[in-house]
Amino acid sequence: xxxxxxxxxxxxxxxxxxxxxxxxxxxPNRLVLVGLGYMLLARLFIADQGYGYYxxxxxxxxxxxxxxxxxxxxxxxxxxxxxxxxxxxAMGWWKSLVFLWLLLGLAGVFAVIGMLIWRSGxxxxxxxxxxxxxxxxxxxxxxxxxx
Numbered sequence: 829x830x831x832x833x834x835x836x837x838x839x840x841x842x843x844x845x846x847x848x849x850x851x852x853x854x855x856p857n858r859l860v861l862v863g864l865g866y867m868l869l870a871r872l873f874i875a876d877q878g879y880g881y882y883x884x885x886x887x888x889x890x891x892x893x894x895x896x897x898x899x900x901x902x903x904x905x906x907x908x909x910x911x912x913x914x915x916x917x918a919m920g921w922w923k924s925l926v927f928l929w930l931l932l933g934l935a936g937v938f939a940v941i942g943m944l945i946w947r948s949g950x951x952x953x954x955x956x957x958x959x960x961x962x963x964x965x966x967x968x969x970x971x972x973x974x975x
Contacts (some may be wrong), residue, residue: 830874835967837866838918842960845911845913849956855907860914877920885916889928909956915959923966930962931955 841863845855864886871882890912897904916924935958942951 833874834867834870834918837863837870838915838958839963841914842911842956842963845907845956846954846960849907849954853905853954854912855905855956857907857910860907860910862913863911864917871917872942878964881920884921885919885924887915887916888921889916889924891973892928904955906960911959915963919966927962927966930965931958934961935960955971 829929841859844859848859849855854887861962868886871879875882890909893904893909893912897906897909912924915927919927935953935955938958939951944951
């Protein structure tokens with residue numbers, strides 16, 4: 829019933845992150861800090877799992893993205909990693925891993941198409957729009973369909 833208190837702020841955060849990522853290629857730290865603080869506080873009161881499930885969500889998917897950034901320099905920005913901690917706090921660890929899978933799948937398809945069209949081996953694309961797209965997919969098709 830109170831799920832909208834998590835879902836609506838998350839969508840608004842992802843919309844703003846998409847806007848700033850497309851316009852300035854930056855995801856503001858303030859947005860991430862406010863979003864993370866809100867999600868962790870809200871999950872104290874609105875949760876269908878234990879609180880640890882959501883706290884673990886802050887590190888589950890984002891740590892995988894961080895490792896990818898370490899091993900493939902320049903592939904993923906720090907703002908994207910931090911934004912994924914907000915998503916993890918909102919969704920919990922398992923759903924955030926499914927979210928990451930969708931996010932990377934969508935971004936990967938776009939990157940392959942982009943490289944074919946622009947004939948460039950290196951293509952820098954903002955990732956925040958794919959956060960929003962993955963979130964929309966999860967809303968449209970409940971997570972039970974993905975696992």
